[in-house]
Amino acid sequence: MLSFLLRKILYSILVLVGVVIVTFFIRPPGDPARVILGQRADEQSLVALRKKMGLDQPIPIQIAYYFGGLVTGDLGKSTATERDVVETIAERFPATALLASTAMIMATILGILIGLIASSRPNTWLDSAVMSISLTGISLPAFVVGLLLVLFFGVALNWFPNSGYVDRGAAHLFLPMLTLAIRPLSIIARVTRASMLDVLGSDFVRTARAKGLTETSVFVRHALRNALNPVVTTISAWFAGLLAGTFFVEYIFNWPGIGLLAFNAIEKLDFPMIQGTVLFTSVIFVLVNIIADLLYAVVDPKVRLQ
DSSP states (O other), rough: OOHHHHHHHOOOOOOOOOOOOHHHHSOOOHHHHHHHHTTTTTTHHHHHHHHHHHTTTOOOHHHHHHHHHHHOOOOOOOOTTTHHHHHHHHHHHHHHHHHHHHHHHHHHHHHHHHHHHHHSSSSSSHHHHHHHHHHHHHHHHHHHHHHHHHIIIIIIOOOSSOOOOOOGGGGHHHHHHHHHHEEEEHHHHHHHHHHHHHTSSSHHHHHHHTTTOOOOHHHIIIIHHHHHHHHHHHHHHHHHHHHHOHHHHHHTOOOOSSSHHHHHHHHTOHHHHHHHHHHHHHHHHHHHHHHHHHHHHHOHHHHHHH
């Protein structure tokens, strides 16, 4: 187990190093110094500000300085607000964590329930309807779902607010949470159904039925417990994805999290904040996946043997 963990940590460090390097080469085009000083700024002021920000150095030198700061936990300061990047991200992360966590809870509960209902009536109209709806949920991008929900529930029916944070009321959470939950909900439902049908066709399930156990006991105590491994893997992977992928949803609903922070940074060409948000979301994604792999190795003996 220790060697397994060490390999995971080493791979994760390499991934994060790659993320930092790639981020430097795909930064949005433009001159941050001109954005800060304005279009009428003189050339001397622009040159001085670029030097102060380190933008006059070649990209490899900038990367080396950035890694030097990472060693001490320094991600630099925002060029737009002059605030520390780490401090700003720490303030915004609770909003993203709240949105992702509630969306994942909704997706997990409803996804497993819908998958169980579909697997209990395989090859019926109910099964076909559930799977068709879930396929639609998988196919629609989050920003499309968000806009549709705003138009229907926010504008046409006026049931929920279109934007804002929970400090104005819990109702502000519903639409962004639902938007973020629909896709993982659909995938969890399909994985649960497929896993349950696979387990229900196993020899030990037929043996349990032959012993005279009730269908409910066979379904819940025997089949469900053995069908949860792929479901748990799917849930953990999607939770990491939700934490790192709330960008469009936060932008649509003006949710004050990491995603909205990153969008604002891109609009202002705030390179330190862009790099900080990308690196932070990458770290979260990597950590959640390591924890998921460890839990899966504990739950499934076959993984430990491998």
